[in-house]
Amino acid sequence: MNNTQPGSMRRRDIIHFARAAATAYPLRTLLSILAMAIGVASVVLLTALGDGARRYVVAKFSSLGSNLVIVLPGRSATGGFNPANGITTTPRDLTVDDAAALLRAPAIQRVAPLMVGTSEISANGRVREVVAAGSTASFMPIRNFELAQGKFLPDEDWRSSSAVAVIGTTIQKDIFDNQPAVGKLIRLGDRRLRVIGVLKSTGQGVGMNTDELVIVPVGLAQALFNSNNLFRIMIQARGREQIEAAKTQVTAIIKARHGGEEDVTVITQDAVLATFDKLLGALTAAVAGIAAISLLVAGVLVMNVMLVAVSQRRAEIGLIKALGARSATIRQIFLTEAAMLSLAGAVTGYLFGQLGAWGLRWAFPVFPAYAPDWAVAAALATALMTGLIFGLLPAQRAAKLDPVDALMRH
């Protein structure tokens, strides 16, 4: 290991010699290290961004609730255009009765109908536009809501409509100046309601921002919006392994209720998650690929720097040939120098990239900007490989120099 062949330069000495050569020209060495560092840092940082986005979205979707199955009115277009859909009639509305019928399905634990519309809230002498959601008591466990104060909608008959509301924290702040809101009266549209609970702040979620939401019983929402159309039916399956069964049962029940017409779309959280996971994973890989181009550019720069080094050191190469160095030794010296430049650049870039990712996480704590391991490994390996590959030509040129010519030019 230490001595590859009797009579040839020791690896340790080659490394010392190459290092001394690299540090003898600090500016060009620093510049090529910088180029390589920028390449590696951009891979690390961009993949941290991409993968951070993926983790963020996945985490947000997971926080929607567990074992979630969602029913949407109408055939989904995401499955592609199906000719059979073209001849069907306009989809029927999804109604509260449809939702109630789903409670019969054995794989289903909870069902919450969801109606959404905009309305005007006024209280405490203030008025603002809000998104009002009509649902039932099950909405809370299905969506994993937590309460800051008070309680959620009462578990009552879906047709009754108690004059109560649960509000988000932003509404509380805007209307009640962060004063306790539970027990206060508000006006929503033409209804007077009593605030019975305030949701805990969740920040920006997927779909709707619960901080700006007013939740009322579904019966009340129907009257408020004068409509029967549900926006969604939120369903919690009995377990993870029951999700597919729940989906099948839901489809069958709704189809039976809608005259044999399969006019709803049933999506599962897992499927949505997997899709986003794949999509953002691909995005991260693409971004990494783009950043890798800068590594290639850095490789070309290392080659240029090494070519300059070879012509700068012609006399030295001639000399060490005269002193008995083999071509292989000279090649090794220059390759080692190229590898050192690349390695130093890669390590510096890695540190800069991680520092940048740390800065991102510090500035945006909710955003998990961690570079994936595969990207870091690939960036470091690519940096070293390009350095070595682009170092080959200069090293070969140095090894082939005619010693007489190299010595005379001095």
Added chain:
Amino acid sequence: MALISLAGIERVFHLGESSVHALARIDLDIAAGEYVAVVGPSGSGKSTLLNLLGLLDQPTLGTYHLEGRDVTTLTPDEQAAVRSQRIGFVFQSFHLVPRLTAAENIALPMMLAGMPASVREQRVQQALRNFGLDARAHHRPDELSGGQRQRVAIARATIMQPAVLLADEPTGNLDRATGDEVIHLLEGLNASGVTLIIVTHDAKMAVRARRQITMEDGQMKADSVQAGVDKPPQTPTQSG
């Protein structure tokens, strides 16, 4: 047996359409321990001859035996090994590596030969003492005087204990006094047994050698051996 034996050596350079006979029909034997000066005007082929002797260049025709071994047929790596072990070079412009200290420059041939650091250290210390460079061991070439630089170069050329020392205008970049000092140093090495071949265009220096070879137009014009042993003769017999 001669240390160096050249037979029918030709060296032709091709420059575009024309070809130049840098060396023609060279037959030359040099015994071990000889002190030879190669003189001649520029372009006479004396540097080409030295490069061939140093295995830095290949003859177009002819054979070169070094210590009885035909070295013209060796592979480049084998020739590199011969250069490493048997030949020492001293150049007009010293050719020290600027970023290495005097001690590191002297150690360079041993490092290239893969000798362990401990052996190198020992030999370098000895060489620094022998050449009066103790105080300058850790100075870089740009901190050394011309004479000191050439002494470092000579120390480097002899550190592998070569059979032959090839010096190309070793005093060309030095003033008279320093040049004399360097010549005395080389002659001292010759006295201790190393074969010394000096290329020079300085007639005064050439006559110090026991044997002078005069080159002209790539041919050996004269090859004269003097009777005097150590001291230079009063009148130059051959001058270029």
